[in-house]
Amino acid sequence: MPVAGERPEPFYEPTRGLALWDSTEVDAAVEVLRSRSLFRYYGPELLHRTDEFERRFAEHLEVPHAIAVSSGTAAITTALIGLGIPAGAEVIIPAVTFVGCVNAVVQARGIPVFADIDDTLTLDPTSVEERITDRTFAIMPVHLANVAADLDPLLEVARRRGVKVLEDAAQAAGVRYRGRRVGAIGDAGAFSFQLEKNITAGEGGTVTALDPEVADRARRYQDQGGQFTTSRGQERGGVADAPFVGANLRMTELAAALLTVQLSRLDPMLDRLRAVAAHVRSELADLGLTWRRMPDEAGSGGDLTLLTAGRMEARALVGALAAESVPAGTLYQGQGVYANPAVKAGRTPWGLEWPPPARLRASEQIAGRAVTVSLGAAMTDQDVDRLVAAIRKAHANSGTAR
Structure with a gap:
């Protein structure tokens, strides 16, 4: 346990x-x-x-x-x-x-x-x-x-x-x-x-x-x-x-x-992951979820990222997914890369190279509400069915359902 x-x-x-x-x-x-x-x-x-x-x-x-x-x-x-x-x-x-x-x-x-x-x-x-x-x-x-x-x-x-x-x-x-x-x-x-x-x-x-x-x-x-x-x-x-x-x-x-x-396994693996992601999204279509926009979904490698209404909803959904044993998280914890202390200070091994960068809050907001479910290349059809059920349950239990 x-x-x-x-x-x-x-x-x-x-x-x-x-x-x-x-x-x-x-x-x-x-x-x-x-x-x-x-x-x-x-x-x-x-x-x-x-x-x-x-x-x-x-x-x-x-x-x-x-x-x-x-x-x-x-x-x-x-x-x-x-x-x-x-x-x-x-x-x-x-x-x-x-x-x-x-x-x-x-x-x-x-x-x-x-x-x-x-x-x-x-x-x-x-x-x-x-x-x-x-x-x-x-x-x-x-x-x-x-x-x-x-x-x-x-x-x-x-x-x-x-x-x-x-x-x-x-x-x-x-x-x-x-x-x-x-x-x-x-x-x-x-x-x-x-x-x-x-x-x-x-x-x-x-x-x-x-x-x-x-x-x-x-x-x-x-x-x-x-x-x-x-x-x-x-x-x-x-x-x-x-x-x-x-x-x-x-x-x-x-x-x-x-x-x-x-x-030699790369293309078949991506084909399978892309099919898994498409199947999961299709099975959850009735929930009205907002998925990440993909410039070329047909060429993608199997991403499963949804955009919640905000940071609190994303955090709740990640917790609910974890309770169902689904590996998920927000995009870089909703932080810009400039949150790294060295990057923020512009400190390199040879000195200070740039002033503290301005925060890009629109990007942080998008990242903070983006929840990615990690897929696995060895997932069975049974795993996929269980994943669909787990996401559906987590969505209901997280309070993000409308």
Whole structure:
């Protein structure tokens, strides 16, 4: 029995790629371990698993270049470097997002600027345009919780104002926007393979790019400036511009082997999750719930987020869902990313870089009333039926029913 005050365990595993792991991952990992070649560039019996993953991921997204790195945050930083961000340039990001977005911009020596979200829970194009200045380098739409941001209006603003678009697809590997894979539409894309993501190696990330010069810069940056990608001994060559110092953000052969196994499962998993989400919404249609607006529901990856009347209603519904063992929560606890003390102070490892940002209360209000029910990739039909009944009961018990 759960201890009073504790949230009961969900009746299904609320994870995506991890829920589908089987002996194939174990076999892939053991093969790399037996090769004793965990480093991607050399080893006693190098299997080139990272090269293979980059090739397959690029094919999956239909892009010419994919660069595997150590995390999603590393992917954003590397992508910004690849795009050529100057020190001190501004990058517009959603007010409500994961703090890794800010961290990645700072690591690229950029300055984050916060714009409002709308009822898609992603960047509001009007708010973005209002924040573009002569210091703006890029716009960073975040494809949140397996739903694509509405890219066409954002791309129109970016092209007209002469700024780059970096897609943060950390939470949306495999998702489509109007027939195109996210992360393959803007000037560059960034993906995460952390434990909760659609495919996972615990950590890991990938940069995608259309332009070979962007890919070249990104590839060199994550490899100590090109230690193994462009150098021969002490000489460096074959680069599009002058050499520069970089960082070590390389993916391991072990991570790449795990990810390659899961890549073949990605589309079927998203198809199933999308069908589950659509079925749940259909079964609850009589309740008159307000669901998150999706710019392309047909390409989504199975989001189940409803918008309550306000924060109190959202809090009550989350509590009622927890009582039914349904994993749910509000979007980043209804807080802007600037609520993080370091972000609020503009404090980076090298000093104070920006003044305290203004609160975007409209975004906080949307986030605070957005309740997301986490779906699981291994849910059975019985789990789905039970979920429908549990949401219906929680809605009645939370006091949010009209």
